[in-house]
Amino acid sequence: MRADGQTVLFARRPNLRGEESAQRGLLPVLLGTLIAAVLALGCTNRPYADEESHEPILYVPYGEPPKTLDPAVAYSTADHVVTGKVYDTLLDYHYLKRPFELIGGLAEHVPEAEPLEGGRVRYQFRLREDLRFARDACFEEGPKDPARFTEDGARRVLATDFLFSLSRVADPAVGSPVVEPLSHIDGLVAWGERLAARRKNDAEFAKRRVSQQYQEIGALSGFEVLSDREFAITLHSPYPQILYWFAMPFTTPMAFEAVDYYTGEGGRPSLDEHAVGTGPFVLKRYDKRARIVLEKNPDWYGVRHPEWRAPAATFPSLEGVTGLSAANIEDFAPLAGRSLPMLTRIEMRREEETIPTFGKFMQGYYDTSGIARESFNRVVHEGGLSAEMAERGMRLEKSVVPAVFYLGFNMDDPVVGSAAGERSRLLRQAMSLVTNSEEYCRLFLNGRGLPAQSPLPPGLFGYEEDYKNPYRTLNFEEARRLLAQAGYPGGIDPKTKRPLKLTFDVADTSPESRVRFLFWTNQWRKLGINVELSATNYNKFQEKVRDGAYQIFQWGWVADYPDPENFLFLLTGPMARSASGGPNTANFSDPEFDALFGTMKTMENTEERLEVIRKMRAILERERPWIELFHPEEYALAHGWLRGVKPAGLSIATTKYYGVDAVAREQARREWNRPILWPAWVFLALLAGLIGPLIGRYLKERT
Amino acid sequence: MSEFFSPGPVRDALTSSVIALTVLLLAVIAIIKVRKDEPLAAGFAEVYRRRRFSIAVLVLYCFVALLDSIAWVGGGSVSEGDLVSAHEARSVIDRVFSRPRERGYSAPLADKEFYEGSPLAARHVLGTNVLGEDVLYLTLKGARVALLIGAVTSLITIPLALFFGVLAGYFGGRLDDIIFFIMSTLASMPGVLLLVALVMALGQGTLSVCIALGVTSWVGFARLTRGETMKLRQVDYVLAARSLGVRPARIILRHIIPNLLHLIVITFVLLFSGLVLSEATLSWLGIGVGGSWGQMIAQAKDELSRDPLIWWNVVPAGVALFALLLCLNLVGDALRDVLDPRTRRLRA
Amino acid sequence: MLSYILRRFAYGALVVLGVLVFLFFLFFAVATPDDIARRSVGEKATPAVIEQWKINHGYDRPLFPGPGHYKDNLFVRHMTSMLTFDLGRSDADGVPIKQRIAEGAGPSLALSVPLFFLELFVSVVVSLFVAFFRETYFDRIVLVFSVFSMSVSILLYIIGGQFLFGTVLRWFPLSGFDSSPSLLFRFLALPVLVGVFASVGSSIRFYRTVFLEEVHKDYVRTARAKGASELRIMLKHVLPNAMIPILTNVVMAIPFLFTGSLLLEAGFGIPGLGALTVEAINANDFSTLRAMVFIGSLLFVLGQVLTDIAYTIVDPRVTLE
DSSP: OOHHHHHHHHHTHHHHHHHHHHHHHHHHHHHHHHHHHHHHHHOOOOOSOGGGGGSOEEEEEESSOOSOOOTTTOOSHHHHHHHHHHSOOSEEEOSSOSSOOEEESSBSSOOOEEEOGGGOEEEEEEBOTTOBOOOOGGGGSSOOOTTTBOTTSOBBOOHHHHHHHHHHHHOTTTOOTTHHHHTTBTTHHHHHHHHHHHHHHOHHHHHSOHHHHHHHHOOOTTEEEOSSSEEEEEESSOOTTHHHHTTSGGGSOOOHHHHHHOBSOTTOOBTTTOOOOOSSEEEEEEETTTEEEEEEOTTSHHHHOGGGOOGGGBOOOSTTOOSOOHHHHHHHGGGTTOBSOOOSEEEEEEOOOHHHHHHHHHTTSSSEEOOOGGGHHHHEETTEEOHHHHHTTOEEEEEEOSEEEEEEEOTTSTTTSGGGHHHHHHHHHHHHHTOOHHHHHHHHSTTOEEEOSSSOOTTSTTOOTTOOOGGGSOOHHHHHHHHHHTTOGGGEETTTTEEOEEEEEESOOOHHHHHHHHHHHHHHHTTTOEEEEEEOOHHHHHHHHHTTOOSEEEEEEEOSSSSTHHHHGGGOGGGBHHHHSOSBTTOOOOHHHHHHHHHHHTSOSSHHHHHHHHHHHHHHHHHOSEEEEEEEEEEEEEOTTEESOOOOSSSOOOGGGOEEOHHHHHHHHHHHTOOOOHHHHHHHHHHHHHHHHHHHHHHHHHO | OGGGTSSOHHHHHHHHHHHHHHHHHHHHHHHHHHHHSHHHHHHHHHHHHHOHHHHHHHHHHHHHHHHHHOEEESOSOOOTTOSGGGGSEEEHHHHHTOOOOOSSOBOTTOSBOTTTOOBOSSOOTTOBOTTOOBHHHHHHHHHHHHHHHHHHHHHHHHHHHHHHHHHHHHHOHHHHHHHHHHHHHHHTSOHHHHHHHHHHHHOSSHHHHHHHHHHHHHHHHHHHHHHHHHHHHTSHHHHHHHHTTOOHHHHIIIIIHHHHHHHHHHHHHHHHHHHHHHHHHHHHTTOSOTTOHHHHHHHHGGGGGOSSOOOTTHHHHHHHHHHHHHHHHHHHHHHHHHHOHHHHHHHO | OHHHHHHHHHHHHHHHHHHHHHHHIIIIIISOHHHHHHHHHOTTOOHHHHHHHHHHTTOOSOSSOOTTOSSSSHHHHHHHHHHTTOOOBOTTTOOBHHHHHHHHHHHHHHHHHHHHHHHHHHHHHHHHHHHHTTTSHHHHHHHHHHHHHHHSOHHHHHHHHIIIIIIISOOSOSSOOOOSHHHHHHHHHHHHHHHHHHHHHHHHHHHHHHHHHHHTSHHHHHHHHTTOOHHHIIIIIIHHHHHHHHHHHHHHHHHHHHHOOHHHHHHHTOOSHHHHHHHHHHTTOHHHHHHHHHHHHHHHHHHHHHHHHHHHHHOTTSOOO
């Protein structure tokens, strides 16, 4: 840039103006192109590919990803979102009838109980013809034995596959949470113990394939294989609820090939991350942190044999169904007899934030939605749909969920638990007396909850509407008196001379839910008890609970099946988390309660049974292992194009009954989501207005 | 580590008050020192002239924080609905707002509850949140948290950075190598991740968050001081002092550090705003400091989708945070313009 | 030259080792395995419970090498598992961390790379404009805007961006991610826009200072004296000369693109490494956090070493020490 630079500078001067204007024009052009490109290419808020839009695909969000897909282990609602669709069950519930009624699933009929000598009971199952597993890589290993495979190479479902899945439940290494209820099956526990002992003593044995190990341990005495399609299960004592367990995926048939193949080693996923089932859907994509895709299973019996009209394979007719609303009848009647599943695919997207989730539902990109607390007043107006929602063709389905939410005390804890005897009982009673769940429902659930008096929710045998628990009625005077009697006058712990300090372990770490938990601790501050929050996420919380390291916790229980036994067993001694890893998280153990439970569980729904339940309720009322909070009421929103939706409350597989009017959906999506483009032009105009005068001035100065 | 802050109401009150008073004392000392230092004093006067309003706002924040920091146990009236608080240290602000909680939301200045319309115990200037707590009270309390984070972290960061930076720059050689290595190591870790990892390892709580912020933010400043010290070492009067055999400690205290003062001041103000923003990020992740504005925003963000809108939870916290950062940035810019020789030249 | 390159690499390796030792002290000495276990299973856990947790997660070993356990101790295991890129399994759900990182890298890069370059482009162009029209109303507007933009937390940008562009204007999806090219753009547009908006303020301020510093240099005055037009000075003199600080800034930032943005990814549901980190935080998953910090610093050091070497090759003025 010295002398020669100068000449160049001069020499190029005539061109300079052209060059400059080109450069000056470049920026707005570039910016304009960019914005035009953004508007043209991406100017839609549709979060899916466009070509999918006319297929009957169900779009639903999910929050917490499943922890495991292993049907012998999976128990939480988050897991069931997938396992309930890919694994089929021996028995099923009638989709429309309430109270719930069992019907055949993989089994042709619901078996009758055959009483045997010594109080034993036998159930004989007969499987449907031509049941097959979904195609999977694990079946392609080695030669195909014609005894197990059909001519076109599909793996048949055999009676032994049910034996295998029960063996897995019994296997202590699998860690199934339902060993206890299924231990009614004769010899199940002994079989598991034999397996564990053999593994411990014989290192060589422990290295063998799981299927081989099971075979070597020998027969499970309560399970008889009668033929390929028939088997019988014998219980050592009567347990009528066992049939409900056969309507859950724990006892879904399991192919030994899958267990041997999906070990989590050699680059193959484990059964926690992969599913080989017989259900109406197959897992197509399992990217659990972001997206789960299920597709219609072409090998499902209902798909292969639509002419069978099997009860769980077609949409039920309305005959004999009562209690449906007019809107329901209008929706369900045309669907009756249609073969299932009506969906070709289920697209599940992970959504962690409530605002975008509900926003996408409102835009028509999700087919169903719960109602976020924040949106409630917009959606529901005086118990019905608001005008805005009704105009969009939405439906509101209200149902009382057979569930209970409660605050539990860890009865193994030295301060709040039974070790502190009378003192801790008074403390629990006092805390229960000031816990205002009605206010909680009002503030956080928009009143969508019924304050609970006992563990039993409405709709279950044993629930009594006029029962009022004296310790669940607000009474501060009494609470202060009890607290003083417990040795904590005014909440002061005599040992430290300061307010009694307790810890409340919660499963959710988000700041929003912190407010909810603070609501409870604020209640106890009124008594002078200082309860501190300790937050971890759900999976980690389950770990904490498994290890018994907690004092107070909040938990909910959704019914597995419609029987009071399913709620009251949560408080029986043998179910204690600390003793057996069972679901009695409070570790409550009371011999009298356990004895009453033993009587109650095998009884028919009679006045005598009610009497026993009342006695059990009285024990809980006094001992207060739980502070029962509320029974939630579910308000589910569905778009008008989603057909055949009937909320069940129970964790049962309902998705196969859903249908989608994809054309109507597409129309609505287009109509509701026309982008508003003018602000872009306003913005560009503003930008030009901002820079234009400057450029103008510059040009003027130059000339 | 975090125990230092959490249990024991008396200790709690003591630490909080002691920290507040220490900061106050340091500020007074700094002002006296600065008044002696003519160019710096002139610079401050110039900044004050330019940013009178921002400085007034910052002083207001400090005043509120101070009111909330002076706490003691017992005495005064305690709200009926909270017996525990009688045994906890309560600050002046707590005592001013010692009204019982309302039942739930109420709009600013409303005389009844937002949803049920039941009567309120009192009118609330900024309404109440879902737990019935006064939003103005919570917002005011946030000032202390924000300033505490900024002040404690600066108290960790600046001495640390000054010490290592000057040491490395002045003595050079092996010592410089070692210090530079430590700085490279820390600087090579992604900032947010290191911050999060530190908070997780130290445990949640105000002090851990401050230590974590301190560890992640001292390196940049130390590099700056190291470079400046290297330059100052070669300046005539330092060379003269060295040749006269003045002890290094004396040279550093007499000649080096006073010449770094403008850097310290600028860094302090700009660091402050960065720290408060970082805390908001941590709060969003659920590992921030309880009671901060970041946490208030994170707790109430979903309420923005309510219809009718509940805005009075997010907005005050957001505005308080924004105003603090804006004033800090404005004052910081002015300080840099006035004090930094580089930008001073630029403006000429 | 070769010896310089080797020495530079050796120093880089030393820094990486330093990071590993630091991480070890952070996660094992400051927070001992007992602390980690206690935080995972609760403050009031019994010793037996803590022991079991430590066994399950491989923490049941002495911290440092000593007689009888020169190989089987936490320090050696930590160093080897990191240096061999084995990275171990997550403390939370037992999935190999390597697999998790491999899955998350794509989405993270897909967001951070366009975000970074767009932000760079916008801030350089705007600050060039500002330098060109310095001391006009435009300068002042931009300055006020950038201070405002710096003073608002990114959290508010995310909430506001989703509301404005997703719900009201319906230009972009509210959140989500898909790696197919046709959808990628759609999902990334809003997070990129929000990210640019949130960070452009401080960048503009930085580049503005850089440009203004150049504008006041002697060579500019000389060029102006020669009669070169202001525009030409900007594009032909100031911009190239400002390139060095700009490029240094760019190079320093590139390694961090990999680790993603925690808040943007979490807020927009992008399953990248930032979101992975957020999940690790929520699950007290220390092993994943450890691995993330290690990978981040490794990339940073590598980037720095390569830049230094590139500088010495390209610019003869940089002396080889």
